Structure formats: C-alpha cells, structure tokens
Amino acid sequence: MATMIKDGNKGSWLTAVLLAPTTLWFLVMLIMPLIVVVIFSFGERSPMGGYAASFTFDQYANLPSRLKAFTNTLTYAPLGTLLTLLVAYPLAYYLAVKVSARWKLLLLVLVIVPFWTSLLIRTYAWIFILGGRGIPNLLEMIGFDDVRLINTPGAVLLGMIYGYLPLMVFPIYVSLEKLDKQLLEASNDLGGSPFRTFLQVTLPLSMPGMATGCMLVFILLMGEFLIPAFLGGGKIFFLGNALVDLFLQSRNWPFGSALAVTLVIIMLVTVTIYMRLTMGSKTGRDVSIM
C-alpha cells in the first residue's frame, strides 16, 4: 500500500513536469489573450488609437455600424457551407461506397492534400483564372465581350467551396465508410429502390459526418478574410475584413475586440448546436483530417 502511494506521487510529479510547458502555452497564448480581448471590448478607444481602461457597453452598442459585414458573413458563410456540402457529398459517397480498396487510399489522400497547402496560393490561383486575362480573355476570343467574373458574389462562393471542400469530404467519408453494407443489402432485399435506400438508410446514417463537416467549414468561413479580400474585391466585406481593418489599419482595438467577441460567440453557438445534434452518436466527433 505504502509503495503504491509513493509510486502514485512519483507518477503525478512526472505528469506535472511533462504537462508544464503545454499548460504554460495554453495559459499565455490562449486563455490570457482571450480574456484580454474580452476586457478590451468593454474599454474605450484612447485618443492615440490604442486602449483606454473603462467599463462601457459603447463598443457593443456601436456594432450595428458594421451591419454590412455581419449580414454578408451571415449570408455567405451558411450559403458557402451548403454549397460545399452539395459538392462534397457525392464525392464522399463515391469514395466510401464505390471505389475499390486499392484506389481508396490514394484518392482520399488526393482530397486531403490541397487542404494542407497554402490557402493564400490556392485562392490566388482563382484571381489568376477569373481575372481579366484569364477566362474572360478566352471568352473574348470566341465573341463574349466584357464578361466579369472576379469581384462578384459567385467568385467568393467559388473560392469558399474550393478552399474548404476537403474539410467537408473527409468527415462525410468517415461516416459513410462506417456504414454497414448489410443494411443497404437488407433494404434492397426488402424491395427498396436505390433512391429510397439512399434516402431512408444512407442519408440518415451519414448525418453525423455531414454535421461535423458543416460545423468545421462554417466556423472557418465565419472568420474568413483572404477569400473575400481576393475574390470579392473589397465590395464583399466580411467580419474578417472588418477585423483586419480595425486592428491593423484604423487601430480601433476596443471596437475590434467587441466585434471579435461577437464573432466567437456566434461560433460557440454553432458548436453548441452541433453538440446537441450529434449527442449520443460517437461517430460525429471525428474531426481528424490526417
């Protein structure tokens, strides 16, 4: 008994030492910064453009002055998520159900790889393609003049789908992969048409994967800056663009902090809804992307 306690103490001492750097990092780089942002959001802007200590709700009361950024973000992010889901689902289904084991791994890796390469370069590629000398130039050659593709809502949505498609395919694939093939056969044997089998068996069973994918993509789209900046041409302004402006250009940190806190609250609400939806089904929590 005595040795057990001694062992236990030694073990917990070692655990504490092993965890110390990580704990420090979480405290200094995650918890403290988030607390500082919350404090700033109740402060005032100093004449120099920094922060002046205060306790006021002025910054939050001022949020409607950025209404356009809110409405844009809250329209484009859900719409972009939905479109990404529509594009991703058939591919995930194909990979999980139709592809032979031999090709599966390679094809899956090919979906994931773009997600881990620079979003900056991948979004830039679309400026190149949609910009004046890209597709519009080609169209001009065959007689369609003055087609404008870049800096349009369509370009922003395309960029969103392109940027986050891999993140949507992966969780749906995982949930479809786990799907019991016998269920599909049973449905077939009972005379269900392929469409009915899909609607009544496959689709409900892949719900957790769809929920995971949608939550991940939605959260990232809510904070997006690059895609609207590059493909929306400053006309389609998101919260992310407003934040860059407030923190790096006009230096209104307290107001920027209030905006950031609001953004995080919207994200937290999303995660909470997601948790409620997938409660009880373990498969939904699979967020690993490698």
Place this chain on the structure above:
Amino acid sequence: MVMRFYSIAVYLFLYVPIGIIVLFSFNSGRNASDFRGLSIEWYGKALSNPFVLESLTSSLIIAFSAAFLSSIMGTTAALALQRMRGPMKTMFDGLIYVSIMIPGIVIGIATLVALVTVFDALNPLLAAVWPEGAEPPRLSLGYVSVIAAHTLFTMSLVIVLVRARIAGMDRSLIEASQDLYATPWRTFRQVTLPQIFPAILAGFLLSFTFSFDDFIISFFVAGANTTLPIYVFSSIRRGITPEVNAIGTMVLAVSLTLLISAQLLLRKNDTKKAAKG
C-alpha cells in the same frame, strides 16, 4: 458511371487551378498570363530578390522553431495525458480541441492585443531596472510572437497524432520490458519511443507545413517582420506578376513534399499494425 465522371470533375476542380499556377510559373513571357514558352527565368528573378530571400528565411526559421517546439511539447503532453483521468484530463482535452478549432484570425487578434499590452507594461519596467548606460531591451512583436502563436495550434496537432499512436500501441511489449526489470526510462527509450516516433515525425512535418503556409496569424503578430506568405499577399495586392507564380509553385512544392512524407509515415505504421494483427 455518372458518379465516376462527377468525381473526376471534382478532382480536376481541385487540381487544375494549382496546375495552372505551376505551368505559368515556367512562362518566359513578361506578361503574367500570356504564355510564351518554357523558362525558369522567374525562379531566378524570385530567388535573387532580397525581399523574397529575407521573408523566406524568416518563414523557414519560424516554421522550424514552431515544429521543433511542438514535437517536443506535444509528445511530452501526449505521454502525460495518457496516464491521466478525471476532470483535469477533460479540461486539457477541451483546451486541445479549442486550440485546433479556433480560427486563425481570432488567435491572431487575441495574441496581438495581449502581447502588445504585456510588452507595454514590461518595457518601462525593464528600462527602470536596467543598469545605467546600457541600452535596455525593448520587447516587441516579431519572430518569437509568431512562433508562440503557431505553436499553440501545432502543439495540439502533435498531441492528437501521438495520442492516436499511443492508443494503437502494443502494450504487451511495455509489460515485457518491465518484467525484464528495465527502468522506466529505458522502457521509454527502447520500447515506447521507437513505436511513437513516426507519429512525432509526421507531427513535425505537418507543423512545419502549417506554420510555413500560415498567413493570417503572422499578418497580425509578425510586427515589422515579413514572412513569405505576407510578402506574397502584398505583392498580389500590388498586381499579378510571374514572380508570384514562381514563389507560389515553390511554396506548394515544399508543402507537398512534407505532406506526402507525413502521410507515408502515418500510413506505414498502420499497414505494419494491420499485417501483425
């Protein structure tokens, strides 16, 4: 059949834009999108541009440091968490989850605001206690803040990867080692470490890739320093040049090489395990 064509179309959608950038990076024409024939002229131009070289050096230093720190801290944390139960473990799981999920822009803003506040408080203090005559150091945003901010995400990534490997590890080997009276340290070095090493290395490579490619966090916390993505961002703002295509291709090549290595490391171990089981 329809599904197959659809899937091919999606793969084309994913890869054609990347392919176009690569193709045009070898364009010999002065004009960015007018293809005139193959040349490596723009690579030479990019690599002799002092601004590109300087920002590339920054990016490499930052990515290496973040990856190095993350592999060590992530591995030790994963080993510790494996022994833990109860509310403390739940709390750490929550923090890991949050660090992975939280968008870069939020981390960028929070780090910027917090570090500048802390530095503003510490700098007068440092100046006061510094010996007369010597120039007191001034804390400011730079390499260290970018590395610290990247490490928050990449460390959590390594924890997740190494934990998955520990969970899939063969416990009987550890027990055998203990039965043979090996010290815990020796058991760790000769049994545990070789088994989890591929996951640590994969974590290092993925961390490097993330840090090297990150734009938004660095944009907020790099201070006066410029990383390669920040350089690319501002040159795109100024207008498309073939130089950006060449840099973009090099950045993609670096990420692809590291990613494929990481994938091979992670999968190799899976197949080994499958063969054994």
